[in-house]
Amino acid sequence: MSQVGLDCDTVHTPLQTYFIDALLDKIVKEFRAMDMHFERVISSTLDELLTKIVRFSKQDFVLSMPDHSQRLRDLRSEVHENFSKAWTIGQMADMMGLSASRFASLYKQEFEASPTEDLIRTRIVQAQKMLSATKVSVKQVSLACGFESVHYFHRAFKRRLNITPKHYQNHKLAMRGSVPQEEKSFTLDRLSVDSDFSGTMEIVDGEILFHGTGSPWAEFLGFSKDEFKNKPFLNSVYPDDLDIARETVSNIIEGRNVKDVTVRLNTKSGDFVKIDFSALTKGNTWFWFAKKLLIDEDIN
Structure with missing residues (x-):
């Protein structure tokens, strides 16, 4: 304590005390946790505490104004x-x-x-x-x-x-190929039953194109079947969701399945719709699935 100028037989009354509780709390936590090098952390924190006590005890009131x-x-x-x-x-x-x-x-x-x-x-x-x-x-x-x-x-x-915690976790873990075991069990049959739209797709020049979608999918987005033919997936994505959509496409290109990625798609009228998008590969064929969501629907 002498190194910081703190006399043991003297009462020190710092004019500012805002730092004391936080530093003492840090010392207690380090002592209880006893993580690696906790002694050094306690020592440096105690040194900071004593130094500030001396500083605010010796400064006059004007200099110690907060x-x-x-x-x-x-x-x-x-x-x-x-x-x-x-x-x-x-x-x-x-x-x-x-x-x-x-x-x-x-x-x-x-x-x-x-x-x-x-x-x-x-x-x-x-x-x-x-x-x-x-x-x-x-x-x-x-x-x-x-x-x-x-x-x-x-x-x-x-x-x-703009995404629920569960969807965020599923998306991130799916991107790493580490989704929870129950999420790994999804199959073509299960996705077909749970989805509103489905078809095959191909990867062309870093993009994905939907095939075999039929009129319902195009009409869902407000287009005719011919208008929507060969329209790249990313061209339909709502601007705020492009990052997650690009990451999804990137993982598909790298051969990883994706499940329940929530994205919004632009419609021909200028509005947007919200879907859960999944893609699964079997052999050399990619299958895609989309489930309609309400705009304000929360997915747990």
Whole structure:
């Protein structure tokens, strides 16, 4: 402690204390987890704690007036690091020594998002990582990311990414060839029964073309059969869904089956329709399937 100028027989009263709870909490968590090199993390965190106590104890009142910008960044780092914690604006405001309304106003000015929205975005980013890498249930991901309920998580995820958590997970794992075992059992017969439209397709110059679709599929999109003939799949995709559609086409080209990829397709009238798209290869032939969805339909 002498290295940071902290005398053991002296009472130190820092004028700012916003950092203490967060650093002590970090020390406790490291001690309980005992992960690799936890001693070094505890040592450096304790050094930071003592250094700040000395700093804010020795500065006069004027010099120690809060730097809201830096303190907000420190707080934000703490919140994002512990995104699963049940944070409230009141708790964050108390850590800053501000009223809830003043804190929320300063936070939005600094980060161009409210504290709540910023935390939700961080949780969803973490949820995306979990859903992309594991076969864990949506409910478990919801709890791990700090959402108060799986229903709230579902709504928050879909509102910001335009896809449900389950569809996102299925899509990502399918792209890696690692879908849950129950998803691997899909067959031509099962897809034919569950789908509204189906046919064969071929890969031409990095695109996929539908064949044997008949009039119902063309009419579903508002075209005549002749108008829709040889129309590339990507040409029909709604602009906001092009990334996921391109990834789907890429995986088909690489020989991987895809199942229940939710995309919106443009219609001739300028509106769009929503489908679940699947593709399965048998021998040298690719089969495609599409199931109609309501525009506001949530798929669990």
